[in-house]
Amino acid sequence: MTLQQTGSPHQFPTGSDAFPHRHLLGIAGLQPWEILFLLEEAKQWVDLNKKSSKHADRLDGLTVINAFFENSTRTLLSFEIAGKRMGADVVNMHAAQSSIKKGETLIDTAVTLNAMKADAIVIRHGSSGAVQLIADKVDCPVLNAGDGSHEHPTQALLDALTIQRRKGDISGLTVTICGDVMHSRVARSNIYCLTTLGAKVRVCGPPSLLPAALDRFNVEIFTNFDEALAGSDVVMMLRLQNERMNGDFIPSPREYHYLYGLTRERLALAKDDALVMHPGPMNRGVEIDSDVADDLNHSAITEQVEMGVAVRMACLDILTRKSRGVEGWS
Ligand code: CP
Numbered sequence: 001m002t003l004q005q006t007g008s009p010h011q012f013p014t015g016s017d018a019f020p021h022r023h024l025l026g027i028a029g030l031q032p033w034e035i036l037f038l039l040e041e042a043k044q045w046v047d048l049n050k051k052s053s054k055h056a057d058r059l060d061g062l063t064v065i066n067a068f069f070e071n072s073t074r075t076l077l078s079f080e081i082a083g084k085r086m087g088a089d090v091v092n093m094h095a096a097q098s099s100i101k102k103g104e105t106l107i108d109t110a111v112t113l114n115a116m117k118a119d120a121i122v123i124r125h126g127s128s129g130a131v132q133l134i135a136d137k138v139d140c141p142v143l144n145a146g147d148g149s150h151e152h153p154t155q156a157l158l159d160a161l162t163i164q165r166r167k168g169d170i171s172g173l174t175v176t177i178c179g180d181v182m183h184s185r186v187a188r189s190n191i192y193c194l195t196t197l198g199a200k201v202r203v204c205g206p207p208s209l210l211p212a213a214l215d216r217f218n219v220e221i222f223t224n225f226d227e228a229l230a231g232s233d234v235v236m237m238l239r240l241q242n243e244r245m246n247g248d249f250i251p252s253p254r255e256y257h258y259l260y261g262l263t264r265e266r267l268a269l270a271k272d273d274a275l276v277m278h279p280g281p282m283n284r285g286v287e288i289d290s291d292v293a294d295d296l297n298h299s300a301i302t303e304q305v306e307m308g309v310a311v312r313m314a315c316l317d318i319l320t321r322k323s324r325g326v327e328g329w330s
Contacts, residue, residue: 004018008036008040008043009169010033010036010037010040011033012033012036012037012040013033014328015327015328015329015330016321016322016328016329016330018033018034018037019034019037019038019318021034021319022141022319022322023135023141023142023143023144023319024141024142024143024144024153024154024315024319025131025132025135025142025144025151025153026144026150026151026153026189026192027151027153027156027157027189027192027193027196028151028192030192030193030196031196032196032197032198035157035160035193035196035197036197037318038157038311038314038315038318039157039160039161039164039311039314041314041317041318042157042161042307042310042311042313042314043161043310045082045085045309045310045313045314046161046306046307046310048085048313049085049306049309049310049313054085055085055087056085056086056087057086057087058086058087058317059083059086059087059088059119059316059317059320059324060087060088061087061088061089062087062088062089062119062120062320062323062324063088063089063090063091063116063117063118063119064079064083064088064089064090064091064118064119064120064121064122064316065090065091065092065093065113065116065118065120065121065122066079066080066083066090066091066092066093066122066145067093067095067109067113067121067122067123067124067134068092068093068094068095068123068124068145069095069100069123069124069125069126069130070095070124070125070126070146072124072145072146073280073281074279074280074305074308075124075145075146075152075154075155075308076092076124076145078305078308078309078312079122079143079145079312079316080092081309082309082310082312082313082316083120083316085309085313086313086316086317088119088120088316093113106125106130106133106134107133107134107137109134110133110134110137110138111137111138113134113138114137114138114139114140118138118140119140119141119320119323120140120141120142120143120316120319120320121134121138121140121141121142121143122142122143122145123142123143123144123145123147124145124146124147125146125147125148126147126148127147127148128147128148128149128150128185129147129148129150130147130148131144131145131147132147140323141319141320141323143312143315143316143319146185147185148185149182149183149184149185149188150185150188151185151188151189151192152185152186152188152189152279153189153193154308154311154312154315155185155186155189155190155279155308156186156189156190156192156193156194157193157311157315158304158307158308158310158311158312159186159190159193159236159277159279159304159307160193160194160197161307161310161311162275162277162300162303162304162307163175163234163275163277163300165303165307166275166300166303167233167234167275170194170197170198170199171197171198171199172198172199172200173199173200173233173234174199174200174202174231174232174233174234175190175194175199175200175201175202175232175233175234175235175236176201176202176203176204176222176228176229176232176234176235176236176270177190177191177201177202177203177204177236177238178203178204178205178225178228178235178236178237178238178260178262178287179204179205179209179237179238179239179240179260179287180205180209180238180239180240180241180249181203181205181209181210181211181214181238182205182208182209182210182211182249183209183241184238184239184241186238186279187203187238190236191203191217191218191219195217195218195219200220201217201218201219201220202219202220202221202222202228202232203217203219203220203221203222204221204222204223204224204225204228204260205223205238205260206223206249206250206256206259206260207223208249208250209249209250210223225259225260225266226266226269229266229267229269229270230269230270231270231271232270232271232274233270233271233273233274233275234274234275234277235262235267235270235274235275235276235277236277236278236279237262237276237277237278237282237287237288238278238279238287239278239279239280239281239282239283239287240253240256240283240286240287253283253286256286256287257285257286257287260287261285261286261287261288261289262276262287262288262289262292263289263292264289264291264292264295267292267298273298274298275298275300276288276292276293276295276298276299276300276301277299277300277301277304278293278301278304279304280301280304280305282301
């Protein structure tokens with residue numbers, strides 16, 4: 001396999017061998033060099049996004065459909081901005097205003113979107129596996145913007161890019177992910193991403209919010225947050241996903257905060273320069289205190305949002321290279 005030289009310490013296979021996938025449905029199964037390639041490609045867009053004029057013509061003439069069957073602020077807007085900054089026509093479909101409300105099936109919706117000749121479809125759906133179902137029915141690349149409790153791959157990529165920028169090489173870092181792991185697609189994608197890149201991942205939460213299958217992942221499991229924090233380079237907090245809970249998983253938000261909330265006192269148990277992350281939206285005063293979330297010496301939460309646009313630009317660019325006839329992308 002030929003390797004391409006880049007300005008980064010990493011080398012990647014050339015052309016489409018660098019990322020030989022038609023869709024981005026999850027992080028599971030990606031090779032470390034494929035993840036690193038996506039992150040490396042995103043860096044050029046970080047630079048562009050800081051300029052006063054942010055336009056590139058990479059996706060001129062292409063149509064991107066964002067089909068969101070669940071609410072979103074960050075993911076929807078950043079995919080829209082990403083497509084528009086690269087010159088694509090971007091159309092947003094919100095389930096609440098669509099014919100889904102009239103009883104149209106997911107597969108009929110997918111076939112309808114396909115007939116409109118989109119060049120990429122970005123999908124968020126409340127059911128795990130729904131995005132795969134749509135990907136099997138359409139002719140263009142599909143990007144998973146979060147499906148149920150399954151995966152949220154671009155979130156994990158933007159988190160990895162943020163960590164790389166703040167900490168350098170991810171390999172060898174200790175990353176603690178704390179909260180509602182059971183219902184979190186962010187946790188799942190991050191566990192795949194960070195362990196593939198060589199981080200030591202600790203997963204922490206109340207036993208009721210830790211999935212039984214967690215012991216199949218290459219992670220250390222904690223139920224005591226103070227113990228998990230000791231020596232952590234990165235602390236990634238998760239939202240309690242009340243909308244996915246069927247019944248009570250915690251005694252009360254107050255008790256949850258007492259045991260698992262990231263307070264300034266608790267953060268002091270991690271390394272002095274520990275990075276604090278949260279995918280948003282945050283429940284301030286429940287899983288994270290405001291003085292920690294807003295402490296720019298530790299918190300990378302707004303940088304995560306910034307990296308989201310760059311990562312999504314890179315993903316749209318790479319997945320449409322074949323249809324655009326980019327040399328080496330057959
Ligand atoms: N992190 C995340 O997916 O946020 P949104 O739900 O606002 O898109």
